[in-house]
Amino acid sequence: MALNEEQQTLLMRHLNGELSPSETANLAILLKENAESRAFLREVAEQAMGIADVERLSQQREPVKVKRPVFNPIKWAIAAAITLILTGSFLIAFQSAGRSLTxxxxxxxxxxxxxxxxxxxxxxxxxxxxxxxxxxxxxxxxxxxxxxxxxxxxxxxxxxxxxxxxx
Incomplete structure (x- = not known):
C-alpha cells in the first residue's frame, strides 16, 4: 500500500517537530502498522543526514585566509641594537670577572x-x-x-x- 499525500505530510511534519500530541499518537499507530511509512521515514532521514554531511564538508573546504606578517625594518634594527648591547655587556662582564682587582x-x-x-x-x-x-x-x-x-x-x-x- 503506497503512502498518500496526507501521510507523507504527517511524516514530514514529524521530522520538522511540528506535530501536536494527538497527531503524534496517530503517527505512532501509522508507523507501527505500516512498514512503508517506516521505510519512507528512514529514507528521508538518510537524505537529511547526507545533505547535512555535504554542507559540513563544503564549509570545511573554504580556505582560511592567512595574514602574512609585514616586514618592519625598524623593529628588526631595534632588536639587533638590543642584542648587540646585551652581548657587549656580557662580554665586558665576563672579561672583567677574570681580572679581579688585586x-x-x-x-x-x-x-x-x-x-x-x-x-x-x-x-x-x-x-x-x-x-x-x-x-x-x-x-x-x-x-x-x-x-x-x-x-x-x-x-x-x-x-x-x-x-x-x-x-
Missing amino acids: AEVVATHGPNQHLAADGVNLPTLIPGAMLKIGEKLRTLSSRSWVKLKLNDGSYLMLTGRSSMRLI
Missing part, C-alpha cells in the same frame, strides 16, 4: 698587619705578595709603610698608623 706588595718597612676578607690574620707581608678584594692592611707604627702596585700600573703608599681595605 694589588701587589712592592716593598714594606716596619710592623704591619694583613687581615683576610673574613678577618683572619695572615702572615706578614713580603714583597711580591698579592692582595685581593676585601683584604685589609694596617701599618702599626708611625715609621712603618707599605708600597703597593695596583692593576692599572699606579703605585700606592700606605704610611704611619694607617689602614686600608681593598674594595
Whole structure:
C-alpha cells in the first residue's frame, strides 16, 4: 500500500517537530502498522543526514585566509641594537670577572698587619705578595709603610698608623 499525500505530510511534519500530541499518537499507530511509512521515514532521514554531511564538508573546504606578517625594518634594527648591547655587556662582564682587582706588595718597612676578607690574620707581608678584594692592611707604627702596585700600573703608599681595605 503506497503512502498518500496526507501521510507523507504527517511524516514530514514529524521530522520538522511540528506535530501536536494527538497527531503524534496517530503517527505512532501509522508507523507501527505500516512498514512503508517506516521505510519512507528512514529514507528521508538518510537524505537529511547526507545533505547535512555535504554542507559540513563544503564549509570545511573554504580556505582560511592567512595574514602574512609585514616586514618592519625598524623593529628588526631595534632588536639587533638590543642584542648587540646585551652581548657587549656580557662580554665586558665576563672579561672583567677574570681580572679581579688585586694589588701587589712592592716593598714594606716596619710592623704591619694583613687581615683576610673574613678577618683572619695572615702572615706578614713580603714583597711580591698579592692582595685581593676585601683584604685589609694596617701599618702599626708611625715609621712603618707599605708600597703597593695596583692593576692599572699606579703605585700606592700606605704610611704611619694607617689602614686600608681593598674594595
